[in-house]
Amino acid sequence: MHFLAGGMRTNVYVDGFNLYYGCLKGTPHKWLDLEALFDRVLPNNTIECIHYFTARVEARPNDPDVAVRQATYLRALSTLPRVRVHYGTFLASPVRAPVLECDANGKPIRQNGKLVVKRKPNGAVQMEWVHKTEEKGSDVNLAAHLLRDALKGVVPCAVVVSNDSDLLMPVHMAQIDGGIVVGLVPPRPQGSAELKRMANFKRDIRPHHLAASQFADVLQDAVGLITKPNTW
Structure with a gap:
């Protein structure tokens, strides 16, 4: 964990949704x-x-502009010469799921650390159809690009930006089979402890890093102006 990677040519591999929910939302x-x-x-x-x-999201009933905001951000990223965007898929499907007991504030109730499900008078669990959205492919795509670059010797150092323990084996293979140094930038402190232990070094994203690394409110590309979303 205390490996010094100073000056090494490095590629960074970012799980976009992990980054968003870990330190941006x-x-x-x-x-x-x-x-x-x-x-x-x-x-x-x-x-x-x-x-x-990442994956392209779709408009949601409670947030009809989410896809527009994401498209605007992806367009802003396209102005950066060192950034490459890779797309997975975003799936929406109906699933039946247990209904949870909630308190007066609408928050799920826990007993002995476990969520409490609603039950019918006959004791059966109360089920409802829910709209489930799921991002597919980002972790697999990240692992594939990491391993390809490691085995081809593209750079001597890779940095993974994710909390996902599913990346343990690809990171290990990149280190052992590819012979490269692999660092970790976890988007949230409570990320995978195993991934932290396996990484050759770790760096953290601090609030002042984020605050100092914002695009200008208005950018320009070959198409025209790109304006920061109003709600951001």
Whole structure:
């Protein structure tokens, strides 16, 4: 964990949804310049490429503009020469799920650490149809690109930005079979302890890194102006 990677040519592999839910949701820092961020978080590394893995979201009943905001952000990312965006898929499907007991504030109730499900008078669990959305492919795409680059010797150092323990084996293979140094930037402190132990080094994203790494409110590309979403 105390490996020094100073000056190493480095590629960064970012799980976009992990990054968003780990340190961006609910903050004023969503208009994030990834090049500026990782140059700050990894000041002693020479960052050659930032691979960003995501999926295009669809409008939701409670947030009809979410897809427009994401498209605007992806367009902003396209102005950064060292960023490559890779797309998985976003699936929506109806599923039946147990209904939870909630308190007066609408929050799920727990007993002995376990969620409490509603039951019918006959004791059967009360079920409802719910709209489930699920992102597919980002973790697999990240692992594939990490391993390909490691085995081809593209760079001597890779940095993974994720909390996902599913990446344990790809990281291990990149280190052992690819012979590269693999660092970790966990988007939230409570990420996989195993992944932290396996990484050769770890760096954390601090609030001041995010605040100092924002795009300008208005950018320009070949199409025209790109304006930061009003709610961001």
